[in-house]
Structures are given as structure tokens and as C-alpha cells.
Amino acid sequence: MIKTGALLTLVGVGGGALAACGGGPSGTGNGTGGPGTSTPPAPGTAFTPVAPNTQDAVVVPEGYTNSVVIRWGDPILPGAPAFDFAKQTPDAQAGQFGFNNDYCALVPLGPDRWAMWSNHEYVTPEFMFTGYNKDNPTEDQVRISWNAVGGSVVAVRRGASGALEAVPGDPLNRRITALTPFRLTGPAAGSAPMRTAADPEGRTVLGMHSNCSGGLTPWGTILSGEENFHGLFGNASAVTEPTAAARIKRYGITTGASLTKWERFDARWDLAREANEVNRYGYIVEIDPQEPTSTPVKHTSLGRLKHEGANIRLAADGRAVAYMGDDERFEYLYKFVSRDAHRPGDRAHNKTLLENGSLYVATFTGPAPAPGSGQHAGGGTWIQLTENGVSKVPGMSIEEVLVFTRQAADKVGATKMDRPEDVQPHPRSGKVYVALTNNTDRGAAGKAGPDAANPRPANKHGQILELTERGDDPTGTAFDWSLLLVCGDPAAPDTYYGGFDKTQVSPISCPDNVDFDSHGNLWISTDGNALKSNDGLFVVPLEGPERGHVKQFLTVPIGAETCGPVVMDSFVLVSVQHPGETDDASADKPSSHWPDGGTSQPRPAVVCVTRDGGAPIGA
Template identity: 65%
Template structure:
């Protein structure tokens, strides 16, 4: 893109420091393998955005007259239907305030750097579960200084990210809390930890601290109380998984431990996720590359290119797992890395079931996959690839969903993600390239918006990418998407359909390298140079088709910065927001956003924003998490909100020997990643008058 010498869009900038936004270097090191310290793996030269936009402008008048470019304002069926047309949001300050909409009526929390969870006036909070708390029978009480792998296999894992509550009854009083455990930070888990010489027991504790937890909880007012149950389960890096779908059994997936290419132990770096309409959980394997050693020993050109595109490089790994199991050593098991980077599905209703890795949804750094059911009953799964300059994808099933909550219906519906078509998104803007100057200034029509298309990559055993077999498309999806000219995005993370208006919302967290020398220039869907604050993309999608319309709901950052945009709302009345990560919705259709790496120097937090009507774009901060922590996995219910507080106290210079936080237990305690619930003191609905 930006390598075109005649584009006029390259803006030379120095690369920013090796860690992203306000995130500490220790977090970057252990969570993503210092991804920002390296050049982005996407070195493709996809069609420059400005080349596309001029042809769009030539037909813009006709499209606007027909309403094709406008986003739906309301009336969409919940989680169903194709895109409809309506008038786009008006220009900034063009509409009067009408007060808070239901679900957002609370006094916003001010930015702060306190070592606690700060919530609005009139609300209470409580810890649901912490790292090390018992999950399975026989789990000992957590003892930070005397951890064992055997204990951790029965205890709540580390660094909780995604969370969801799967209801067991119509009242919602009884639920299964399902939580991802994204990564381990060994320097904060073990006193006296030696990064160059971890012990085998420390490594095995880390293996057990990854994966997922399933915990039965009962609602008691706003509180959620974990209880012993037949449903409780720990999924770790030793749990057997089944590889399914069109690439299962591929030679690229076979190892000495699994010559069939259909079975793999464990899941790792699980970031966001979702609950399917049939009551299972989807979880995205994200920064798997950092766990593997000796990629540099692979010299065959094609294999080396494939590894590099996924960020697999170097010799020894950070955690040194390869010393204790050869599967983490690419010099010995060259295919093991291909068995990670998938969407995982688990059935929390059956603790004896085998979790699945769905190859049909492609392999990349999945932040998540979320489901929308089309009008014809087919399933549409949306997913973002969380890397600078990577892509947005969707999968459309061939089969149709079966109604009901029976085990038979769940088994059928779990198979839907194994047979369908995988697509990648290409976005076109409505404004002249000259009006996208990299500052975040709105173009003359008052909106960052446009159209787009879903480019097919593969369906079943058929590839649509020249030079790639179908199994190569699924296993090396990034490379296949490069070939078809997908649009390079600013770290697409969580992406979810709104259950009220039917539109799709994607958090683009940041991209400090946008517009720097040798990297892609700003475009209308990613309009800022050195984008350290991120933005929110809104998509009106023809669910099972190949056309879409899009709009930027938010261009995040300091409201006093001219290069920010809050859906057209008066910026003097909004909360500052930076680095959107996870998204969720309340029953009113309001968007809730958690942040990761606040570049405004405040603690991360949880924010609400209406997406329709006069209050569209009115961002309000609902809570902040302790310093060094990230806000993850929001669950929004009528009477309570939960968030996962990940890596509290994970600041540069801190460690288990010198903790920078004592949350949640206070005193001189070590910080512990935890799930927190927040509710109103009077028992009323969240954000209600």
C-alpha cells in the first residue's frame, strides 16, 4: 500500500517504543511476545486505498440516491437479517440532547490511576473469583509461595480475559461462568523467578494456568457466588482437543504425537470469545507464536515465509517450554505451531465433552468469533485478526441452525462451523483520498464511511485463491488473504453483532505504525497516522452475501483533540476513551467497550455508548480497573455488570519480588487477576433512572 512512490500518502514517522500505547513492556513481552517491537508480519502490498476510492466517487451520487451507502438507524431483527438502508448519523452537534438513554444513566467515573476498581456513585462491587481459587473438587486453597501444577489444574487459571455467563434456567439466577485464561506472566507469578532457567514445576504450573475455567455460579442480588458443581471444569494445555473441519487431517497438522492431524493437546493465548445461540462457547487463540522456539532453524523458503507471516521467528522462547516438551521446539516438531491459532468451541453443559478447534474459520491471531443467524437460518461468524495491518473475516455456514437446547441440537449446531465459506473484508471509502490527511479530521461530508465487499477465500475443499489449495487457505489464512487484496486494519480485535439493530461493531485497538515509513498510509477506515488511541468500526452487513456498508462510530482519544470523533455527539460532554478492546451490548442495544493500554495515561476502564438516536456517540466511563491492569470480557446484564481484571500491577520494574499492586486482597498481598461484579446498591437496573 504505502510503498507506492506515487501515492503521496506515506508520512515518514519514527517507530514508537516497543510496547503499545500505555502498556508496560513486561505485559507486551509475556502476552504477545513483544509484537510491537518487530515489523508487522504483513508485508504485502495490497491495492492502495486511494486507488479504490476514486472509482467509488464516480458512482457515489447514484448510490446515495438509492440509500446504499447509509447505515441502518433501527428496526433490524435481533441477530438476523440482511443489511437495510437509512439515513446516516448527522454531522457533529446537529442534534439536541435528550438526556441519558436507558442503560447509560449513571454518573461517569473520572479518569484516575488508583489501585482499585472505581465505580459510579450508588453502586457496589465484589470479587467473583480470583486466580488460584478452587474450581474442581480437591483443589487446595491458594498458596502463592507454595504453588504446584497439581493444584493449579484444579484452580482458577491466570490472566482472565473473556468471560460469559451461560444460563441454566429462565431466571438467570443459575449460570455457568466461562472464562478464558489468556497468558501467564511468570515474573509476577513466582518469587525469585529466573527467566533464563525456569524450573519444570514452574513450567507445568504455567501450562495448567492457561486455557479456560467453567464455574457454576448463583446470583444473589448483584453478587455472583461460585459453588461446587458437576459442571465445573478446567481446560488446560494438557486437555485433548479435536481438530475438525476442511483442514483436519492435513499433512501440515500432523506431528509425531498425532500422525492423524486431528488431535491436539490444549489451547493457549485465548483472548476474547462469545456465547453461541446454541449455548456453547467460542474462544479465540491469539498470540500463539511466542510460545514456540527455534523458528530460525527452518530454512526451506516456503516454510520460512509461512512462519514469518505468523510472527514465528528467533531461537529460544521467552518461557523456555521447549526444554520440557519437544512440541514447543519447531526444530523438532515443525507443524506444532499450525495446530494453534484457531477458533475453539466448548460445550460447558457437558464437562466430559471434547473441545473442538474449527479449521473452517481459518488460522490467524483470532481475537474472537461471534455469531449472527441470518434470515435463512445459516450461521455467520465474524472474527478479527489482532495484529497491526491485519484483516477482518467472516464465515458463512452451508447448514442451518436447529432450534432448541437439547444435546442433539447442540451437536448439530457445533458442526455448522465445519462446512461453509470463509471470506475476508475489503473496505472502500466515500471521500477523496486528499481529504484523509492522517490527522483524524473528518472529510467534507462529515463522516468516515463507505462500502466494502467480502472476498471469498475457500469453501469446503474448494479454494478461491490462485496458487493455494483449500487446506493451505485454512492453515495459512493470512497469506491467502494477502493475495486477494484485503484491507489492512489497525488491529481488529473484538467484533460482535448488536442484538437490537443488527449492525456489527469492531474494536480497532491502535496501530502506532500507521503511516510510518514503509507501512500502510491512513485511509478512510483507518484515518490517523500513528493511531495510538484506536477507533470503533460499525458495519451494516448483508449477512450471507458479499456486500457491506461501514461507518466509524468513534475515533478515540482526548475529546479536546480535533482528531477525535464521537459519533457526532458534543465532545465537551463525553468521557475520554483510548484503545478499545472488547465490546458487548446491553438489552437496549447500547455498546459497552473495555479498553487495553489507555494512551491517555489513565487506568483502563469500561465505557457505555448509545449507537442510535440523539445520544449516539455519548461515551461515558462506568468503571476503571487498578493500575497496570487491563479491562477485559465485559458481561452486561440488567442487574449487574462483570469485568475481568487482567494483569493488575503489571508495571515495568515490578515483579513478584516487588509487587506494584496489592489488589484485590489489599495489605501486602500479591496482585491476582480476578473477575469483578458491579451492581446498584438499591438493586435496580444498571444505568436506569
């Protein structure tokens, strides 16, 4: 709803010079519609696709220009110093844009002005510091890392070129870090698993971490998903009580020293000294970018898992329905239905909607299709785990279901999926699109084999699932599904591109984040392209003769992941995460020099793509 309102106010303005060419192998197309015909391209997709490549650059179609909005270390708070890679300090990083930006969202503030939110998912210190010793980091390096994660609110405006630019020092600008106080909400707040020596009431948590994707609520707040928090905590082997040990193992917590070694400088990261702190990570976080002094919250009602993100659809009765994926191999798809209804214009009330409600996990049924047949379809059921503060899982209390949600989903027999990442309902049709990134362990010894919704063994390319709630009721418990895309080499017999002629599509691998444009097309960013090309951003129409016609809109630099796309009529934003993260590379031996060129160190950044002359994207 917010995004649609913003789209109505956009005015196209000028761009700059071009960055790349299109065409190439696997029938990447030429901007026409159906193969071998004069069918016009679907609205929003009229560009010459970018060819697969391994350039150390953001490569965009002919007639388009890209520019950096903001990069790691750029100052955003008043008094923050200019970035100096060789002289970074904890205080400097606390006022600068953080590291490894992922999910991105825009909240409109007025004509040509927005509050931009960016997650800062995690740190890779070997790319932040020269001479880094992973076995013996310094205290300063660790404290810089604490201030490099979390998120940033940055005011942005449209510049003279038509691209967005950051506004340093704006009153709305804010840094949220691993040290920012958060309030816990929902039935698990204050429960025994949440209580620590530093917080005996179990209601206040310091910081967020591992925030991957997210969503923009209809009431204008940001939802952000805490994902791979397991690597932060050390010494899980110190927890020996069988039930507690099994719970820790289910979330993959490190048995010895953590990857970060943070526990050397703060006891809360050490399970030998504080066994409950780990239970306070893995939630959906809600942040209000328009209230820079507000306390962000962690919603326990939505369960504890490795959340990719959460995206909301309002039901006919006004209740908020949040769709979520647990991003790990053989994990599950969830939804949450609020107890209370949305009230238009009442932000204070609406910001409480995710505190109470019912949590569900999905099971999928259907016949196993022949590879490449396109007959990937079936039905499914949402199994209830909680109901308005009451457990629906036999033998588990409400606190146990919400803090140890994976075990609750195990008990009810949920369907094990191929890494469910971004999960978003379509703003018009209400259909839900699920990015299943990959699962190379599918069918391995002792692991679940292929099934209808996850049809391939050793799945290294992933798929996009299309879910339709029966009766168009997102609060119900029955749904139908089909696979829109079975990704990979279009020439391979086990791939499927929505029924479109595969000789005409751009090859796509490892779908991760998704977004929709004003025409209703699905945009897909990738993470871990297994086709030996850089990751990229793709668009695919969902209706009509062009359904399944995947086109590549851009690629990101060497070693980078394409994250958090925001697709507007006059510009596209992408987060370029971890550029230069290739095997054997480091700050001492960089494999990328993007975005600043020369001999500079690579820096994660948000990029804005505009069309030369100010015409709409893909028109």
C-alpha cells in the same frame, strides 16, 4: 438469543457500599442527556461517569458496588487446595481458577444460576513466582504455567447481596489447560501441515493457549479465539526450507528460544524437533460448558490467524455467520458463513455448523476524510477465500488457505486494519461493531499509510467501526461502513464521537472488547489507555440524540486491562486481567495489591458490579 432469554428472568436485589466519585475533566458529564440541555440520558446510561484516574482499585459510579466473583488460584474442582502463592504446584493449579482471565460469558442454567466461562489467555511468570529467572525457569514453574492457561467453567449463582458468587466443586466446573485433548474439525483436519510425530493422523491437539476474546453461540456453546500463540514456540531458525520459513515468519514465531522456554520440557514447543505443532494453534475453539466430559474442538474452517474471538449472527435462512478479527497491526477482518442451517433445539446438529462453510476477508473503500470531520464512511467487499471445502485462492490448496490464512488474505489484497479485535453483530439491528485498538506503525517507513477506515498515522488511540451488510444479508459480499468513534482526547481535532458534543464525553482510548445491553447500547472495554489513565469500561448509545455520548462506567486497577464485559440488567461483569503489570514491577516488587489489599500479590479476577438497592444498571 441466550442472553435475551436470561435478561427476561433477572430480578434486581440489593447491593453494598460505594467505591468512587464521578465528574472531572473533558466534560465527563453529570448523567443528563444532551450537552447544556435537560434531555434525559439514554436508557441504561443514567449514572455519573467515573473520572479518569490511576487508583489501585476497581472504581465504579456513585451508588454502585463491586465485588470479586473469583480470582486466580481460587479452587473450583473437588479436592483442589486453597491458593498459596508461595507453595503453588502443578496439581494445585490444575484444579484452581487459571491466570489472566480474559473473555467471560454466562450460559443460563436456571433462576439466578449460570455456567460462567473464562479464558485464561497467557502467563507472565515474573508475576506468578518470586525469584523468577526468565532465562532458566524450573520445570515446576513451566508445568504450573501449562495448567494456568486455557479456560475455566465455573458455576455461579446470585448471592444475598445481588452479586454473583462462584460455586466451588459444582459438577459442571471444569479446567481446560495446555494439556487437554482437542479434536480438529474441518477440511484441514488430518492434512499434512497438521501431522506430528505424536499425532501422525493430525486430528488431536493437546491444549489451547493465548485465548483472548470469544462469543456465545445461539446454541449455548462458547467460542474462544487463540491469539498470540507465536511466543510459545522456540527455534524457528531451524526451519530453513524457504516456503515453510516464510509461513513461520508471517505469524511472528520466535527465531531463537521462546519467551516461555517451554521447549526445554516438551519437544512439541521446539520447531527444531517438531516443525508442525505450531500449525495446530491459532483457531476458533468451541467448548460446551453444559457437558463437562465433552471433547472441545478447534475449527479449521474459520482459518488460522491470531483470532481475537468470533461472534455469530443467524441469517434469514438459518445459516450461522461468524465475524472475526486478526489482532495484529495491519491484519484483516474476516467472516465465515456456514454451509448448513441452524435447527432450533437440535444442539448436536448445531454444534457441527462451524465445521463446513465459506471463509471471507474484507476490503474497505472510501475517501480519506479531513481529520475530525466525521465523514468517515464508505463501502466494502467480502472476498471469498474458501467455498464449502474448496479453495478460492489461486495457487493455494484448501489446506493451505485454512492453515496459512494470512498469506491467503495477502494474495487477494485485503485491507490492512488497525488491530481488529472484538467484532460483534448487534442483536437487534444486525450492524457489526469492530474494535480497532490502535496501530502506532500506521504510516511509518515501509508501512501502509492512512486510509478511509484507518484514517490516522501513528494511531495510538484506535477507533470503533460500524459495518452494515447490504440488504441486511450477512451471507452477502457487499457492505457499507462508517466510524462511530475515532478515539482519543476529545479536545484533539482528529477525534470524533459519533457527532456528539465532545466537551460532554468521557475520553476513551484503545477499544478492545464490546458487548450490548438490553437497551441496545454498546459497551466498550479498553486495553492500553494512551491517555495516562487506568483502563476502563464505557457505554455509548447508538441511536437518537445521545448517539456518541461516551460515558465511563468503571476503571480497573494499576497496570490492569479491562476484558470480557458481560452487561445484564441487574449486574455487570468484567475480567480484570494482569493487575500490577507495570514497568519494572514483578512478584518481587509488586506495583499493585489488588484485589486482596495489604501486602498481597496482585491476582487477576472476575468482578461483579451491582447497583445499591437492586435497581437496574443505568436506570
